[in-house]
Amino acid sequence: MRKQLAKQNRSLLLFLLLFFVSINSYADWELVKQLDATYATFVTKSGNILLSDFRIERDGGIYISTNEGDTWTKTNAKDYNYNKFVEVGNYIFAIGYGANIARSADGGHTWTECTYANAVRDIFSEDNMPYTVCYACAYHKNKLYVADFCGGGILYSEDFAQTWKRTDLSSLKYKAEDDDGVPVENTENIYQLVSYKGKLYAFGVYFVFCLDETNNTWKTISDKSNFMAVSTIFDNTLLLGRSVPNDDFKTPFILTLEDEDKWGSLPRPTGIMDNNIRAMASDDTYIYVGLQKGGLFYTSNKGNKWVNFSQGYPKMEQMGNIYLTPTQLFATTNYIYVSVYEPQGVSKKSGLYRFKKTELTPAAGIERANRNKNISIYIDGYTLCSNIEDNVTIDIFDVNGIKRNVALINGKANISFLNNGVYTYKLCIGNNVYKGKLVKHSR
Numbered sequence: 126m127r128k129q130l131a132k133q134n135r136s137l138l139l140f141l142l143l144f145f146v147s148i149n150s151y152a153d154w155e156l157v158k159q160l161d162a163t164y165a166t167f168v169t170k171s172g173n174i175l176l177s178d179f180r181i182e183r184d185g186g187i188y189i190s191t192n193e194g195d196t197w198t199k200t201n202a203k204d205y206n207y208n209k210f211v212e213v214g215n216y217i218f219a220i221g222y223g224a225n226i227a228r229s230a231d232g233g234h235t236w237t238e239c240t241y242a243n244a245v246r247d248i249f250s251e252d253n254m255p256y257t258v259c260y261a262c263a264y265h266k267n268k269l270y271v272a273d274f275c276g277g278g279i280l281y282s283e284d285f286a287q288t289w290k291r292t293d294l295s296s297l298k299y300k301a302e303d304d305d306g307v308p309v310e311n312t313e314n315i316y317q318l319v320s321y322k323g324k325l326y327a328f329g330v331y332f333v334f335c336l337d338e339t340n341n342t343w344k345t346i347s348d349k350s351n352f353m354a355v356s357t358i359f360d361n362t363l364l365l366g367r368s369v370p371n372d373d374f375k376t377p378f379i380l381t382l383e384d385e386d387k388w389g390s391l392p393r394p395t396g397i398m399d400n401n402i403r404a405m406a407s408d409d410t411y412i413y414v415g416l417q418k419g420g421l422f423y424t425s426n427k428g429n430k431w432v433n434f435s436q437g438y439p440k441m442e443q444m445g446n447i448y449l450t451p452t453q454l455f456a457t458t459n460y461i462y463v464s465v466y467e468p469q470g471v472s473k474k475s476g477l478y479r480f481k482k483t484e485l486t487p488a489a490g491i492e493r494a495n496r497n498k499n500i501s502i503y504i505d506g507y508t509l510c511s512n513i514e515d516n517v518t519i520d521i522f523d524v525n526g527i528k529r530n531v532a533l534i535n536g537k538a539n540i541s542f543l544n545n546g547v548y549t550y551k552l553c554i555g556n557n558v559y560k561g562k563l564v565k566h567s568r
Contacts, residue, residue: 316328458482463480509563519533
């Protein structure tokens with residue numbers, strides 16, 4: 126009897142293991158490249174993935190993958206702690222420390238050295254030059270712009286990083302008081318540059334500027350930047366995230382900018398107070414954000430509903446539900462990529478992760494072409510729910526293509542008979558066909 130019970134218990138345990146593997150494997154982040162101090166990532170127009178390693182004077186530099194992250198090659202780029210990649214025409218630029226810029230003309234395979242040091246030698250001594258840093262870069266009206274974060278101002282090149290000129294430095298200065306209350310003049314530290322709707326914007330620690338191109342001066346349009354360090358453009362609107370903690374619900378989660386004086390905001394995910402957004406990206410369907418400690422979220426309806434997709438995303442050792450810091454997000458046709466930084470790379474969780482876009486579920490659950498119908502289909506526990514008032518039949522397909530016909534009565538149907546996993550559906554109402562994806566989880 127004991128042997129029979131033990132055998133049954135082993136079978137049950139094996140079933141449970143397979144069960145939980147099956148429900149966790151379909152929607153997990155996958156580590157595709159481990160680097161101890163990962164920072165910037167980028168996908169080129171040709172589909173190459175670039176990844177930078179932040180370890181200065183060590184085995185850092187730039188890595189490239191030509192097969193969506195499956196294999197990697199280290200390039201010849203020198204280790205200058207690269208923070209950002211920008212692609213302009215036939216060139217790719219990587220900006221970083223010490224006024225250094227790496228430039229590639231072959232999709233990121235090989236790199237040559239450039240520098241804007243000559244344009245800031247009147248500001249930095251030769252001893253201090255290696256320690257200045259650039260986080261911001263943008264291409265605007267045939268000029269490549271970079272912003273020196275340590276007081277060097279905003280510079281531009283008209284020959285793809287070979288030579289540099291400086292925009293007006295005085296228009297980036299402001300008055301403040303030091304620790305002793307003595308007035309001092311500082312140059313704003315710029316986190317990002319964005320070319321948007323024919324204008325060039327600069328976002329600093331405190332101020333937001335817009336370039337007056339007639340005289341290369343900067344006009345202050347806001348004194349409430351508060352570390353607007355990340356952004357993306359979605360549906361022709363500039364979305365801005367703040368990379369600093371905000372501990373109250375009065376502070377907007379994501380700011381929107383349509384013109385110099387047209388500001389708005391997007392709602393925050395339910396239960397999220399911290400606004401510390403470290404990474405943002407978007408495509409034609411979704412907005413993606415990565416919080417410093419709170420994981421990753423996406424939305425298909427401008428924040429009216431956010432979906433947490435942090436399954437498999439790395440967490441800090443012995444820190445509960447505190448996630449590692451994402452540095453950059455990037456969306457391609459097949460994947461969302463995120464570069465993840467871990468101080469010192471203690472647990473070897475730093476690196477590049479990817480998530481299959483086929484596992485994303487639109488908040489509204491319908492194709493973009495039919496969003497104007499406002500049809501909502503989703504799963505709540507063991508119940509399939511919809512806002513459809515009429516009684517209809519919906520076709521549900523599992524991953525093997527096996528179809529189930531489910532009757533929605535007053536917008537609800539019992540689906541306890543379905544296994545946990547990913548399903549697609551097709552619903553016909555009159556001449557309209559609605560398609561989407563559903564995910565059933567165990568409670």
